[in-house]
Amino acid sequence: MRKTKFLILIISILISSNVYSQSRPYEGPDDPAGDIAAERTGWMNGNRVLMFYRNTTEIADHVSWFVNKWPNTLEGTKMHDGICLLLGARVFVENDSIPVTDPAEIASRTDLDTLYYCQSSYREHMDKNNAGTVEWGLYPVFGYFNEQSETPAMSNLPESWPPLGWPAAGNELIWPKEWNGRFGRGVTKADLECFFVVNDAQDQEYLGPNAPLKYFPRRIYGSDGTIISDLRIGDKKSDVTIQRGMPSGGIGIRVQVRGFQWSNPAVQDAIFWEYGIANVSEYDIPGMYFGMYTDNAVGGESSEGADDIAFFNKELNMCYSWDLDGIPVGGGKEPGVYGLAFLESPGVADDGEDNDNDGLTDEKRDNDATQKIGPYEGITNLADFLKFYSLKESDLKEHWDADEDQDWQDWNDANGNGKYDDGEEIGDDVGLDGVGPVDLNYFGPDADGTEANHKPDRKEGIAEPNFAETDVSESDMLGLTSFKYIFNWGRDFYGVGGDENLWHLHTEPTETNPQFAEAQMEPRNFVEQFASGVFELKKGQTERISMSELHAYENLAGLNSDTHDAPALFELKRIVQAIYETDYRFAQPPLMPTLVANPSDSKVYLSWDDRADKFTRESFAKNINDFEGYKLFRSTEPYFADPTIITDGYGTPTLKKAIYQCDLIDDKYGFANYGEINGIQYYLGNDKGITHSFIDNTVQNGRTYYYVLVAYDYGLPDRNISPSENIFVLEIDENEEIKRISKNVAIVQPHQLSAGYPSEGASIEGMTDAAQNINLQVDLFDPNKIKNGHTYKLKMNVVEFGHAETDTKIQSPYDIRYYNNEIQVYDVTMGDSLVYLETKNDVSGSNFDSLEAQGIVALTSEREIVTELFEGLRLRMKMPTVLPRINWDNTGWVDGSSAININLSQKYQYFPWHYEIIWNDPGVYDTTRTNLILKKLEDHQGYEIDKDNTLLDHKFNFHVINKTFLDSTGNYPKMDLIVQDVNENGVYDWKEDHILVGDSRYVERLKVTLWSGTIFSIDFRSVANEDQLPKPNDVYRLDFYRTFHHSDSLMFNVTGLTEELDEKKLAEDMDEIKVVPNPYVVTNTMEGAVANWQRNQKRQIMFTHIPAQCKISIFTLSGILVDEIEVNNSVSGRENSWDLNSEANGTVHWDLRSSEGLEIAAGYYLYHVESKKTGDVKIGKFAIIK
Template sequence: MKRILCCILFFLITASSRAASGGYADQNGRLNKSTAHADRKEGTLDGNRISTLFYNYGSIGDWTNRRVESGVYPKGANGHSYFAEFTPVIGAEVVDRLGQRRHIFSDGASSSGVADGRPTGGFYAFEPLPGYAEENQPYIAISDALDDNQDGKPDSWPWRWPDKKSWYDPSTGIPYWNGQYGAFIRADQETYYRMNDYYNDEFKFLPSKIDTTIRGLGLEIAVRGYQWAHPAAEDLIIWTYWVTNNSTTNYTKMVFGMYGDADVGDDGDQKDDDAYFNKTEDIVYQWDHDNKGAWGGPPAYFGFRYLESPGDPLNGKDDDEDGLVDESQADGIDNDGDWNPILDDVGLDGLAPGMIGYPGPDPDGTEGNGKPDADYVLGVAEPNFEMSDNSESDQLGLTSFTAAAYPGIVMDNDESVWLQTVPGNFSEIMQTVDLTFLYATAYFQLPPLGDPNNQRKFAIALVLGEDYDDLLRNAKTMQKIYDADYNFAKPPEKPTVTAVAGDRQVTLYWDKRAEELTRDPIYGKDFEGYMIFRSTDAGFTESYVITNAYGNKIFDKPIAQFDKLDSLEGPHPIGLDGLQLNMGSNTGLRYTWTDTSVQNGQTYYYAVCSYDQGYDEDFYSRGISEIPNLLPITPSVCAKRIRTNVLGEVIALDINTVKAVPNAPAAGYVAPTTLSTLVTNPTIRHTQGAGTGYIEVTPLDPMKIIDQTEYRILFDDTTFAKSSNPHTLFSVLNNTVQQKRFVADTTAVALDHRHLYRPSIVVKDPATGAVMQNGVDYTIREESGAIAAVSGGRMQSGVTYEISYQYFPVYASTYVAGEEMNPFFDGLKIVVVDHPLAPDTLRTSLTRAGWFRGNALKQAAEKYKVPYDAGRAVCNYAGYISTYIAGGVKTPVPYDYHVVVFDQTVTKAYNNKPANFLVFNATTGDSVKFVFQDVNPAGVLSDQDIIVPLVNIGGRYRGTWQVKFWAPTDSLVLNITTHTWVDTLGIPHIKRDTTVVATIPRAIHPKAGDVFNLSITKPFTSSDQFTFTSHAPYIDKQKAGSDSALNRIAVVPNPYVVTAAWEPQHVFKSGRGERKIDFIHLPAQCTIKIFTVRGYLVATLEHDSLINDGSESWNLLSKDGMEIAYGVYIYHVDAPGIGSKIGKFGVIK
């Protein structure tokens, strides 16, 4: 802010003098300078084990203000800073307006003592271009940014990219990622911004004849950062810089370079670093001379490499000695001939069928046209062509390298920088000092705006390793990534995870986006499973314990793992440095897991990480992969990311990471119960249809349950009835009508929910009450939940309208066989079990096939007006039910039948046999015709008789089911017992007794009043509907105020001895750090007062928490902010309307 004010003040003081002296361009530049400075934003790359702060004006790290966030490795509470700052340095030789030869450089340095500062404040440096990040927030666009405001767009992304305005989803208006290789994310984490040097007005040089307000060299730089979470690439970051000459000046002596200040051993230990330039691996690496960092432990090795140098396609030389002279990324030629029409003809958006967000063929016709395409204005090309192919650049290589003790290299002397970057200048590296470096490529030509060769690219890589050998292995991976055009093994998408903390347990649940959205661009659909990691620190250092063959830690040990049911289990056949990833044990996929090995009060961090199958030569033949003949590769696991501040406090969680503190709920807490169709009084009501399956709705996340909300469960058995794979779908409809006001636009506007229920949608103009007409005034996309105004209709862009609707939180689910795979909604989990059309042996005794007894028989007797005697024995014939088959034709029907026995002949069967029973369709209530295969005696239902109910189909009666009756055979069960006895002569004797101990009852024949239930399980159909009402947890005040509840209030630990296990890791260099005790089992609202034994009030705590958390922490500081003394303390808990509790605790030194 001070810099901005200085710039504004300087402008106000000098504006008139500059205008009078013809310096209007300088005046404009100053105004723009202050504006551009206000566009400065920050970001954090932490997609693997390296975490670093960076800025959108070129600086990587910040030695002056944010050192503890710069180059942290490994990320998390146990990490340390390994560099102060890196920045690109770009310059050229020019002749200014006075005819003087000048060397103008711009950079992004922000550290004091290095940056090229203005005398009046600010810098002669790069400044960011606006529009490449959301304006109303402070962060640079990151590919995996969170959507905290729930508008559908990652919070740091702009709604429209200035250079790719058409890259958005037309159905929702949500932008795609602005990737170098297309509208998708290539690495696990990427960042993108643009900057220019237009405000570097240090010298009297005007680079552009078109726009005289542009200063510096008129250069615009597109900056991208890449990180991968794969174990082979988790210790490196790659940065690329695309430099465009937007001026009218043809520069013949350009310099691209990079300044770096690495400090191995962290701040305070940077003066004893050694370094070496390994020419074989083309890497500079640095290490601590005494192998002892500022914290006392051994530091890692740090390396940096000029990964890609700018090419010169205009000098007539084969600069990179690859056999190609002046290959170019802007000549329209596939110089190295590696563009593949089968794999690479994907169009300029880079999206191929099956990829996430694929919108269909490119509207510009570039997809599938049989030739490689590139757009030099947008700066995009198809794979392996032009700017998407690293090998199509005639790279000059590294031409200078300067090493000096800090502050031997500074950016505020352009002439000094020019001399340090003269080609051939390779200085000796000083040892055991605070080292800084400047490495560069020079000289080359950069043509002006309008020339196809006015762009150049260079890239650098920062890499760390536990030791020298580990560093070199990581450097080789870095080279592989570059050779593959920054493509590397891509893990599955991350699942979205939620944690529910309970009493001595933590439950995790997650969605299926990792399975549904994952398609590797090379290996296809290769998702395999989930690993769960747990730690008490945000960096997951506790789980990072698995080492490779060299003893280097490279992977985390999961606490739980769930994988697909396939032939891939155990150690993967392809290893990484002697380590083979465990692929699981064919547990089957799950989406919830409860950790019961936790301690109340302790903070836990969890990550649910998806992993893929990797690849081996036989994976296609084994049916593991859908693609043959791919390169074998180790599996990839998605990243886990938790951002912390300098105090170690968590400031951001990724979608697959969570923080949880288990605790007992508040006193009087009443948990919600499972809703079911199976209980005597079903809490899920079957309001329509005859399906016999069952449904359970389980509370998974109680605090998200919306109290007293009614839901409807609907089924659909017709949509896929005639397909090759007929199946039933079900949906859950939230009956509550949602209302939302929105500002109309012809581009789709996202609503709050997806899967809208079309009959419920009403759109009004709230000002007039006029109802808008679908298809005339607006279009609605029910599935994506978006609405757009129709041009020419009554709905006007920019005007506020109101929409009301209902929606499906679960839509068209195919999981009806008891799978726990349905989407979770409103804190609930639903399981549906459909039944086949078959004889009923699955349900309760009241409904399954057999003779009615008890209350069921009484109800049937009343219905059919037959005698009922509660004391008599009911028929015990077995009834075997099967499908009736006639001429090979089966006609099963979804009907139950009741066979009602009378004491005389009451009808004749369809085959003219007299019968002492009637058959009723229990589903419809009608009596039905039947076939009676009578054995003996005639006309009476007896042993071996068969009954076949009939149904009229097309005027013909057909058999449906049949039941054959079997009478039990009378028998005895004998138990033979043996005992011994001794007579008076001492001779032993054996006696065997035969005793009747049980009897299988004799046959009880059917008699008047007996009713056989020919029960059929019936699948759900479109006519079935269920309803249920959700119930949120609540506090029972009577229960909370009971003596037993109040007596549970306690302090833990008690006594407190020096420290507690759940206290966070101490991150300060001095002082004791945070201490705390917990009061537990508290009412939801109460006041806690803490006294000394003499009655002095030490502290007062106000507890007001959610009802699922009955704990309150105290940091052992008095009301005056002082640490308390050791001793015994009294506490008093007062909960108005509930009760109070007095107790004591001790603090022991």
């Protein structure tokens, strides 16, 4: 408190006649007073910056190493001890409590009293009530999160959202069960967002009974201007837990906070915070500054004090700090650089100045569009405008008056019918809900008529894209006006409770208090503060401040040089600035897939859904689906240091190496030569094709593995933006226990099967010829979905695309050229019900190839076909061919031997069946059925044979059957035989003539049998003499590789899990019980890595092949009981949603501690394992060597 007795000489706030600079009622949500009971904590962990925050606006803390960390890996370190918001204000009152807000009146009077405020929420030096029990600062507001949730509202946690909807204007609730996006209903532009609201109603510093001056920000006035009452804490929400009944205090501000993170490699080391600060009081606030406060602790802070130094770069509006000696607390890798970039400041819309040098004077973010104006109207400096917005003069256009920067895109009503039609460009004219016709959550036009009305729309807190509240450039920003290093931050100095001191510090520069303190090169403990002010915040007005926390690894010598070089950090600041200037919009990854894992013996089965490849939309590219592929990462510790081995040009590990990757077959492969991140090009894959499952068989039983599946897109080459992939959340508490995981994460321990556990598998029950060549493998992925004992039938859809004989009257039923274009699986046990169908359109075509020469798309023979999962199963097969070819491996003599020649016809692909040439018993002959040659007859080479050179009534001592089919009598059909009289002598000469093998058809109308086509020919020219000709009952087989015909199928049976315990098998399996490792020496690979400074790794050994329900007793050699382990491996015994324990698990770990929690001594120990189901016992011993 301070009594003003002097004339204020300089007022930076001028009076404007513009209606939007005048006071008006606040039109946003009518919030209750903030409440300590509404306080929640959360973690921003959407990229490599791990950040704890409170929904009070306080970020991080000093109490633990775990409250902020960069990078969020085993090598990461703490970077600071906290960040908080500073909202400074100076108000004037007369007669001890009557506000005076008119700048001219304030300037002319000397009898006014002055009150100073700094509204904040921080761990120390806050103003409090006399009892010290209530802090007078910012408190979170109920209504903006689910009260049953432990966290504030987060975009990836629908259970944290308010169940009835989000507060809007007045008491309205909007958008239930959808994210309250900055850009509209359900719209998320970042990979991870948080959202909360605070206000300062609980600040009673100038409202207490002993306060000589009072300021009542929220009074209720009558129509005649008399005071009716004061709005009181609890009026809106009567169950408020603190200071109920006291007047609503502070200066009457409401702060809406959003945090943003992107996982794209370009910005994975940054986190954004945006604050929308509204004056909800009854008065204009004549003077304010907005600022931030950060307590440095790069690399952690030891008890001996900090050794940080810092520098402020005016050009970049960024301060950055580093550890002088590069040694973090607890040792380890040199910590990185911590930067804090100031991005957005309040706008001054009535001072007649172009504060941000964008060629526009006094632009605003809260003015409505009223009329269209010309291309140059509103621009006060054309050169500055074109430079600031990267435009050419030809880009200027007629625009709405409130769209000062001309970036709002109107709807293109292409056919002029006055309504939106599919395919038209809706632009930004999507209505106030921010959702347009091309969005997945579009339910129809906005009921309020704001969609497709050719006009940008807004109301308090909500606007269409690129307009008003959603367009950061539509503000004449004041910019950063103060930056300070603080060495004494107590309440009586420059801590958050030093209201008046902080006002003078940040708003009254002098020679001894310069606006910007550039360097702090003395290693010590300090805080940094920056601010923007002074400006007027009128009643009902909202202004903003935003900042970004940045991190990078830099060369310590460069940092400590005179120029304090930080090239990686500067590049990150450039990208961060670009994101800010595009209204916090950046390329987003595909939709997040859901990963499912099932552990088994020395392998892990992993599968995922197809949501990402089907439903992804990229708003930066007109909502096209730019999904490209999947990557699967694996680590043996939750920080994923194992796969993070791809380094950037500065040598910093940046990207993860996948253990499995699949991508679309779309000619987008190799390394992306755009959007390089410090020299890294993103690997797009090799056009492998999309699958949704993988078996990891390179794992060790008993070891914990962490899997992350990410979907990635193609990026935006025209904008030089690299591909983006999903974030993942693996939230860990201070004890390094898992608290929560995102749906694309799985935590798995492969294990031996428990003793007596029934086996599972699949067996082939029967198959036709073609099915024998596909080498079918049945993978049992999900034991809970497998239908025990069911029999399945695999078939392929057949598409015919040609015949050797086009005349249908004589066309053979076996004359068909075809391919397969579908996979079909039927559950025979359930009456041949179709349980799986796959076409080229279902899984991005990965199991199909396009054969351009034939003009077909068929099941591939180039790579293994892998189906999607169905009923817990996955099929793998390798088609031997797409179009028929001879199978030499299965062609030749079955019985007998002779040097006969088989000559394939050029049309054999129309008859690719299984043939057998069988020599008859003595005296048995087959006669040619064809009795008339009407059409051209071809030999095996395709040459025409004169009908005079054929012998039609010849008898043969052998016959040829087609073993692929059965005729109407149930027998294999016989093929027809014709002698080609090669030497034209009118008789059959076995040494010279050929025998044509084909089919023939009886034509009822003509009463004749006609030849249907030549398949192959037989000759005996290589046979030396008649004695070497085939003998009776000799059999020669001719076989072809081909795909499935209508008649082909493969039957297989599945044996799944049952609840029946095999007691005999249990007793046998218990003989295999082992302790691993044995002996235990210091450590083993089952003991996970830790990141805490104490490096207190948990020790453990494992018992294998144990019954799922058993009791293990551990004794010293002298018989003293050390510990007992009650084993209940079962689904019902799972401890959390990611626990995959089940009755199949035949392992259990022991922590090498006694029943009293003490570490055991080195030596020999006995174990006694007893099955709870059968009473079978196994006794053994193990050794511990420390």
